[in-house]
Amino acid sequence: MKEKERKLTGKELERKEHFQKICEKMEADGYERKDLTAGVVEANVAALVFPLPFVILAGVIFFAVNPFGNLADSFSVGIENDGGLDVLLVAVYAVSLIILFILHEAIHGITWGIFAKNHFRSISFGVIWEMLTPYCTCAEPLKKWQYILGGAMPTIVLGVGMTALSAVTGNFMIMLLNEVMIFGGGGDLFIIIKMLRYRPEDGDVVYYDHPYECGVVAFTKALK
Numbered sequence: 001m002k003e004k005e006r007k008l009t010g011k012e013l014e015r016k017e018h019f020q021k022i023c024e025k026m027e028a029d030g031y032e033r034k035d036l037t038a039g040v041v042e043a044n045v046a047a048l049v050f051p052l053p054f055v056i057l058a059g060v061i062f063f064a065v066n067p068f069g070n071l072a073d074s075f076s077v078g079i080e081n082d083g084g085l086d087v088l089l090v091a092v093y094a095v096s097l098i099i100l101f102i103l104h105e106a107i108h109g110i111t112w113g114i115f116a117k118n119h120f121r122s123i124s125f126g127v128i129w130e131m132l133t134p135y136c137t138c139a140e141p142l143k144k145w146q147y148i149l150g151g152a153m154p155t156i157v158l159g160v161g162m163t164a165l166s167a168v169t170g171n172f173m174i175m176l177l178n179e180v181m182i183f184g185g186g187g188d189l190f191i192i193i194k195m196l197r198y199r200p201e202d203g204d205v206v207y208y209d210h211p212y213e214c215g216v217v218a219f220t221k222a223l224k
Helices: 010-028 040-049 052-065 072-076 087-115 144-169 172-184 186-197
Strands: 032-038 123-128 133-138 204-209 214-221
Touching: 010 032, 010 123, 010 214, 032 040, 032 186, 040 186, 040 214, 052 144, 052 172, 087 123, 087 133, 087 144, 087 172, 133 204, 144 172, 144 186, 144 204, 172 186, 186 214
Parallel strands: none
Antiparallel strands: 032 214, 123 133, 204 214
């Protein structure tokens, strides 16, 4: 069944127009375009499946350092005497998630901004409200390693950092936040895997954020 086409936001339409100009310039310079994108369903499934090994690893590390018997305080902090959830704890957890997702996108932007020729002028942020999805995008083509590093950096920084922090403190809430953030990097991991699997025989290859679909566009210029 064909997926229903999503209505583009104003910013996405602007990026689409800019992207068309980029395509024209790249093609005039002898580059060929190859879309490395996926539909929403495929991307969402992959984003849940691919991070699973890292989610499991983070959980194993946490519970290896903090056996179940030592977690009573962590579990009881969020429960009132009557068994109901502590509203304050839930609010803190929700706010923490929002802050971490913003930080996730900021790390994308900082990393890509370092590599882009126009640096942070080429970086933009936004939210697709229809899907409650924050995003960061780079308006310049990047080399493969540059794009991959920028794509992986939030999960590396937050994943490794929060795995260590949760294990050292024994804080179960931090561990749960960490697991959610690792899953949050699943889409990035999916795109990185598609890029790694794309291996043109030879030539100069640069990668550009697709303006409105999940994935990137590879521009390949054959060596003469």
